[in-house]
Amino acid sequence: MKWFDYQAPRNIGEAVEAMTLHPTARPLAGGTDLLVQMRAGRRTPDLIVDIKKIPELNQLHFEPGLGLTLGAAVPCYRIYNDSAVSRAYPSLAEVANIIGGTQIQGRASIGGNLCNAAPSADSIPLLIALGATARITGPSGERTIDVAAFCTAPGVNVLQPGEILVSIQIPPTAGGARYLRFIPRNEMDIAVAGAGVSVTLSNGNIQSAKIALASVAPTPITVDASSLSGAPVNDDTLKKAGELAAAAAKPITDMRGTADYRRHLCAVLTRRALASAIAAAKESK
Template sequence: MKWIDYARTCSVQEAVDLLKEGNARPLAGGTDILVNLRVRRFDIDTLVDVKDIPELNEITCDPSEGLTLGAAVPCYSIYTNEAVCAAYPGLIDSASLIGGTQIQGRASIGGNLCNAAPSADAVPALIALGAVANVAGPGGTRQVAVEDFCTAPGQTVLEEGELLVSLHMPPPAKGSGAQYMRFIPRNEMDIAVAGAGVSVEIDNGTFKSARIALASVAPTPLFVREAGDSLVGQPVNEESVRAASAIARDAAKPITDMRGTKEYRMHLCEVLTRRGLNIAIERAKENK
């Protein structure tokens, strides 16, 4: 690896000041960026360690305000938080399958979003949950819907000097449920061939709202708004679930590569969306 400088920062302002000097990237869990630096996927001069910034370590789970999740909070801190486990099982699905135990000791959901891999396991769940990214930069702060955050493989809306501070998810409505499911050939330690994050809100046997997003089948995690919308007003049954899953499948734009053929990955989108919706529906029924 070429020489890099390292700076530990303790405030958002300090981090932003360093990042805006250019050719720098934030370091949180490091599980992606260190690998990328070693294989020279990008070339930077400075790593700005943001793990000690209080806002990036926040986990606030409030029944009325929702969840604020600091961008550097490692996965294990999420799935060992009882309040988050109870309210956001769809997020827990993602946090507990990124990497293995060791990776989960370091890797963060915010880092997974900023790494902007098409296969990012956290992003479809965040999109399904309606998460918003809180971004700080030289010009102040702004909010970006997670579905608009990734722009291309490895690319995000973040501009020079900008830092992802936290993610915010609204409180789960009564009768809502969410799920993230991916397909991998191994049972752990693998990259999604395809993934689906779903959330539903059910009222009296009818879908009140639904959001569906896919992983690994487009240049960015893919929000399939029309698949979720197709469920609104429909009765909760196999037919409506299959119809929405078919829309998700048709919206996928995968390529044929070492992870699978285009046809197989589109097929998986249908399978995963259908299976995910069925689990989310069960969770919604329990969430009274």
Template sequence: MRTFAYERPVSLADAVALLDSHGPSTRLLAGGTDLIIRLRDGSARPGMVIDVKRIPELCPEIRERDGVLTIGATTVMADLAANGLVRRHFEALAEAASVVGSVQIRNRATIAGNICNASPAADTAPPLLVYGAVVVAAGPHGSRRIPISEFFVRSGLTSLEPNELVVAIELPVPASLTGAVHLRRTRRRGHDLASVTLCCSVNEAGVTRLAYGSVGPKPVLEQDETHVLANPSAPDDAKQVVLERMFAEASPSKRSMRASPEYRMAMLRLLGSRAMRTAIERLAEKRGAQA
């Protein structure tokens, strides 16, 4: 691994100042589970690595206030998966966090890192999209809030400016009962990169949201405004039409060695159907529990 300058700012202002003055030659280090691989293989060659884990504003913390769950940028997957609030309100996010890598990886990989790498296969992206997350970013001109649906640009690129960093992720607690699930396809049952990663939610109002990744340059979010998918009495044919429309954005790479485009598309459809069914079941369970 090539050497670099290492900075460990202890305030957000210092971090932003470093980013602002060194910009493109820097790399932010959160969990490091991706960055350190890239430092070693030479695909990342920063002049400076900025370790953000000692910035108080980014600290690993999950708190709920006024119907919004705020997740500190450096919250690791293991904590996300185990957190009671996340599991209660955002079960699919907890599920996604629990399948990222091994225990060792989940103890290091952060929520901000997972989305800032902008890997199309990022497992937390589909649930964050489905749950309407907002990315809180800080830069030289203060902070701004970016809807997650505007965050991913393409593989490896987000809408963050070079001098901005993610401080936290906000998740609005669903106003109505919601059933949701995260599913993925991998080449083996043990930890693996997803060849399809998908999240589906259904709420009491009959709105189905579906987000999927690893089948194109960025994760995609779709919403069924017709309420057909959530309608138990709607005919299967009608549901298929809606689902097909939702998958129109998928364009899996032909170059990938992990799965062929045909297989990914077939699995996207299969997981979509399975996820929808599970989401509806979970919604019904919650209704039952409330009744």
């Protein structure tokens, strides 16, 4: 590891200024990806901007009707320890509980998981399925984009020099959601494939469904699930959802699995996640 400077700004303005002055600077929340990458020589920032001391980035605020504001630096454990958030978004609480182990969850943030832009990021497919948006601030002001459009390549996101992610906004949900991943071990593993699904029901039929996948393309991807709208809740529909996911996946063969196997997993996981989301939607009524 090479030398680097460290700065811990107290407000967004200072953070943006530091990030603007140092084009190779990296923001640090939990550091659970960044420090590993620096040790491995994959990133060599000359400045680390610790964003944990900025109030807006530590916000965790749920308001029925408005949704959830999830600050970019909020560590995972705060999500599943917050009863209001866990009740409103049980699928999010579950995802916060499967990223890394307990110690990692004390530091790692969903915002960091998003910014790290790994194809295998566990939180991103669920955020996409939940219709989440990313609030970004930078030298030229603030902007908001869909999480679905946030990642552009492995390890690369839409943030421009000087920009930081402030928070993730998740709209209120009327249905159910679930993220399922496949890992050969039971915990502490990287998804071979993952599927995030949300669904709303109407008169026993699917009103709308959203599906997103992890680990089967250079970025987490959104599956066009519009053809499921209006479909009855039955095994055929679940199967069809799986087929849509498998068709949308563009996996590669690597040490985590073969392309064919990953495509197959997309179908299985999507079907199972949708069934689980439907059950949750029914329960929440």
